Amino acid sequence: MSEKIPTRDVTPDSVEHHMPQETVTQHMYASRRHIYVREIKGFFQRLRRVSNWALMLTFFLLPWVRWGDRPAIWFDLPGREFHIFSATFYPQEFMLLSWLLIICAFGLFFITVFAGRVWCGYTCPQSVWTFLFIWVEHRLEGSRNRRIKLDKQPMTTDKLWRKSAKHAVWLLIALATGLTFVGYFTPIRDLVVDLPTLQAHGWSYFWVGFFLVFTYLNAGWLREQVCIYMCPYARFQGVMFDRDTLIVSYDAARGEPRGPRKKSLSHAQARAAGHGDCIDCDLCVQVCPTGIDIRDGLQYECITCAACIDACDSVMDKMGYPRGLIRYTTENALEGKPTHILRPRLMGYLAVLVVMIGAFAWAVADRTPLGFDVERERNRLFQTNPDGQISNVYTLTVRNLDKQAHVYRLEASGLPGLTLDTHEVSVPAGDSRQLVIRASAPPESIDRPSSEIILRLEARDADITVERDSRFIGETR
Numbered sequence: 001m002s003e004k005i006p007t008r009d010v011t012p013d014s015v016e017h018h019m020p021q022e023t024v025t026q027h028m029y030a031s032r033r034h035i036y037v038r039e040i041k042g043f044f045q046r047l048r049r050v051s052n053w054a055l056m057l058t059f060f061l062l063p064w065v066r067w068g069d070r071p072a073i074w075f076d077l078p079g080r081e082f083h084i085f086s087a088t089f090y091p092q093e094f095m096l097l098s099w100l101l102i103i104c105a106f107g108l109f110f111i112t113v114f115a116g117r118v119w120c121g122y123t124c125p126q127s128v129w130t131f132l133f134i135w136v137e138h139r140l141e142g143s144r145n146r147r148i149k150l151d152k153q154p155m156t157t158d159k160l161w162r163k164s165a166k167h168a169v170w171l172l173i174a175l176a177t178g179l180t181f182v183g184y185f186t187p188i189r190d191l192v193v194d195l196p197t198l199q200a201h202g203w204s205y206f207w208v209g210f211f212l213v214f215t216y217l218n219a220g221w222l223r224e225q226v227c228i229y230m231c232p233y234a235r236f237q238g239v240m241f242d243r244d245t246l247i248v249s250y251d252a253a254r255g256e257p258r259g260p261r262k263k264s265l266s267h268a269q270a271r272a273a274g275h276g277d278c279i280d281c282d283l284c285v286q287v288c289p290t291g292i293d294i295r296d297g298l299q300y301e302c303i304t305c306a307a308c309i310d311a312c313d314s315v316m317d318k319m320g321y322p323r324g325l326i327r328y329t330t331e332n333a334l335e336g337k338p339t340h341i342l343r344p345r346l347m348g349y350l351a352v353l354v355v356m357i358g359a360f361a362w363a364v365a366d367r368t369p370l371g372f373d374v375e376r377e378r379n380r381l382f383q384t385n386p387d388g389q390i391s392n393v394y395t396l397t398v399r400n401l402d403k404q405a406h407v408y409r410l411e412a413s414g415l416p417g418l419t420l421d422t423h424e425v426s427v428p429a430g431d432s433r434q435l436v437i438r439a440s441a442p443p444e445s446i447d448r449p450s451s452e453i454i455l456r457l458e459a460r461d462a463d464i465t466v467e468r469d470s471r472f473i474g475e476t477r
């Protein structure tokens with residue numbers, strides 16, 4: 001490739017030994033470097049594991065939970081009903097879903113301004129599944145050094161079974177993921193019986209297969225490449241950061257000049273000898289799932305998983321140095337300036353978020369438990385009845401979104417003398433009825449080819465009313 005861009009080389013090799021950094025020319029294409037992530041224990045890794053397991057268990061178990069005679073969470077696309085525990089939503093209420101997505105986006109903005117990319121490190125499905133796959137890899141192929149050695153050695157029986165077992169477990173997890181995902185749309189208890197007996201719908205096979213491949217590739221093979229090259233959030237999160245945003249950062253003032261020293265030197269002796277606190281052990285780089293060196297400063301590849309914090313803290317403990325050479329901090333704090341947690345931007349996001357959540361909760365709580373669609377027959381504009389009246393035909397869909405059955409009274413208005421041939425419809429709880437009705441009006445009341453009319457549905461035994469506009473077509477005299 002002839003096109004080149006000038007970049008600053010921040011690979012560990014170029015910055016070690018305190019060499020001055022130079023502007024170098026690099027090719028735009030960089031081949032992928034395989035990252036062998038080293039396992040590390042520590043406070044933040046415990047936190048991350050707890051959040052990962054909680055999220056995975058929720059994802060895998062929820063489709064199995066029952067609510068009455070149906071799954072508690074069931075997005076029934078053919079039935080056009082979306083069940084979430086006791087509530088049932090219909091496509092007409094998709095506004096609520098848009099609203100929910102906007103709230104999630106604002107929640108993400110808020111959390112990013114406050115604490116950087118914690119979403120990525122602790123809760124993003126890509127990170128959660130990647131960490132799970134790395135965990136499996138570690139169990140079956142051994143520690144980082146063993147994995148590097150294993151990959152370099154020629155194929156042996158031991159290597160073959162380890163690699164095969166790893167891919168088999170990855171595929172099993174991917175299959176469980178695909179099955180569970182589809183289980184949110186098709187009752188999973190039926191699905192696990194129908195799939196192996198070839199009774200399931202073709203689309204179920206397609207989507208299970210799709211998510212199997214998707215999960216296996218993303219978490220097993222692509223891993224950090226998804227975060228670095230495919231995720232849009234990684235690209236725009238930078239504009240949300242400010243100097244008071246919580247970031248994982250290396251304290252260069254304390255750590256430099258980095259370098260090895262005798263372990264017998266106390267912290268004070270090392271400082272007196274001109275050493276910074278970083279012993280240049282490289283552990284923070286080896287544990288990083290995106291393969292970066294946090295000592296090079298804030299980088300968009302950092303998913304804030306805090307593995308480097310735990311790694312460095314363990315090194316500081318061994319050396320007898322204070323913890324926190326790499327820590328959650330802010331740019332202002334690093335420069336010795338005060339950090340402002342409650343800043344206007346953050347409070348602005350919080351205020352919008354609170355108002356939106358409040359309004360959403362109110363809209364859900366106050367939603368009318370009655371769905372009502374009106375569709376005018378299009379094949380025939382109007383009909384003249386034997387008694388001379390003009391009539392139009394409508395197809396009504398009535399959905400009872402309530403937990404009890406209702407009888408609804410049907411009325412029409414908008415034209416003098418407008419009458420209906422149906423006055424009541426009875427719908428069981430959570431069910432729907434479709435009916436074809438005829439509205440008639442005396443010809444003398446029609447003064448234009450198309451008049452607006454209103455169809456009104458009102459429960460007989462409850463304060464539930466819905467009105468819909470429609471058109472009445474007729475000949476003027």
Ligand code: SF4
Nearest residue numbers: 288302303305306308
């Ligand atoms: S630099 Fe640290 S916090 Fe960022 S991704 Fe790497 S290990 Fe995680």
Ligand code: SF4
Nearest residue numbers: 278279281282284312
């Ligand atoms: S883990 Fe800590 S001491 Fe080791 S290289 Fe990283 S910053 Fe330096």
